Amino acid sequence: MATLITISEVARRSGVAASALRFYEDKGLIQSERAGSGHRRYPRAVLRLVAFIVFAQRIGLSLEEIGAELAKLPRGRVPEGSDWAKLSATWSRRIDARIAELERLRAGLTGCIGCGCLSMERCKLANPGDRAARMGAGPRYWITGMSRSAT
Amino acid sequence: MATLITISEVARRSGVAASALRFYEDKGLIQSERAGSGHRRYPRAVLRLVAFIVFAQRIGLSLEEIGAELAKLPRGRVPEGSDWAKLSATWSRRIDARIAELERLRAGLTGCIGCGCLSMERCKLANPGDRAARMGAGPRYWITGMSRSAT
DNA sequence: CTACAAGTTAAAGTGAACTTGAAGTCAAGG
């Protein structure tokens, strides 16, 4: 098996569409070398990189944020375990915060809505102050006001 | 205080922009009567309705799904506690599922990524089979394949 | 009467994350 793999191979093994991989490359999230034909050739390590991107998306990071994280990886060297570990250090808090919110919402589900008291004045569950801070046009950044997010 | 309130009043009290309220009305999520001038007049109960919409969005439902939920409310009658309770019955499971996933991701953060083993083959954490089921164009429906979602 | 605020509609724009389509290149097989 070759050290360099094609885009369709990466797509097949990662489950991410080739068009998405090109898109990520445009965004600077991944890089490729080129074969003589101009076709992309990826080093094996790109699979881990793509896995990381998918993982980070599930947690709720936007591609822009992911790009910022990836920029912290060592240049020129294939990243190793400790490099990845550094990147993910702050994420735990983020996950915790989201879990806490969901638990708050679930409590409100049986309490606030269940009893029928749901109203703007009395129930702040769904309205944790972030609606005040709008950010111009576009979608509401999933209301967290911080970044995109996942179910 | 009047029984019918203006759109700006609803916007002020709910924290939802007037343009968003009109948008919700276009989508059939809320309704309004009209003053002689053609201006919208909302019954007070709309505030609870809007609170419900915001709440449901935080949980991760799309407006379309929310519309489907609201369609289950009794027609012609102002919904009461038990009506709301019925709507929110299935949501708890959804919240639980999302919390479970986040906990799985957090575990992977210290385990899979932390140790550097992260790869497509060995680590299925970020790739729970839903990437297989694409749904044509547009954004990836936040990968759950089910619906939009929140951080 | 004139101003002005507050509302109306319809259409177009926004941002994220991609996908799709058009048009072209390149290597291998028959």
Next chain:
DNA sequence: CCTTGACTTCAAGTTCACTTTAACTTGTAG
């Protein structure tokens, strides 16, 4: 030589949840 398949680029399209803009009408205050 011709076709096929895999790839390329670039531009435009798609979805969602809105916002913004433009042009217009109405009600109230001075």
